[in-house]
Amino acid sequence: MKNTKQKVSKKTVKQKARRNGELEKSLPIAKIRELYKDEWLAVHLTKVDRYNNPIAGFVVAHSRSDEELMRQAEEYHSQNPKAKIYTFLAGNYIPDGVAVVLNISQ
Numbered sequence: 001m002k003n004t005k006q007k008v009s010k011k012t013v014k015q016k017a018r019r020n021g022e023l024e025k026s027l028p029i030a031k032i033r034e035l036y037k038d039e040w041l042a043v044h045l046t047k048v049d050r051y052n053n054p055i056a057g058f059v060v061a062h063s064r065s066d067e068e069l070m071r072q073a074e075e076y077h078s079q080n081p082k083a084k085i086y087t088f089l090a091g092n093y094i095p096d097g098v099a100v101v102l103n104i105s106q
Contacts, residue, residue, distance in 0.1 A: 026056050029086075038091035040066045042073035045084040054086045 026046040043057040061072035077085050094100055
């Protein structure tokens with residue numbers, strides 16, 4: 001079976017982000033969530049709180065596809081191994097109209 005994955009270079013990821021003005025700015029995570037609603041994001045963290053919770057960073061990749069996002073995030077991290085990368089969905093994890101019930105028993 002052929003490997004159909006395309007390799008994304010560091011340059012490609014950075015060019016794409018730079019075109020969108022993302023690499024130049026460290027933004028609060030809340031603002032990033034607003035800007036990229038319902039997309040998967042990879043953020044290079046620039047600030048965390050004392051409990052290591054993400055506070056701010058800059059977007060290095062975003063996609064509607066979680067698989068595409070992870071591929072881009074892994075590529076970025078391989079080129080920037082010391083970077084703390086935070087990946088998340090900037091939207092609802094639970095679709096509207098779906099109820100979640102937690103059952104805690106012993």
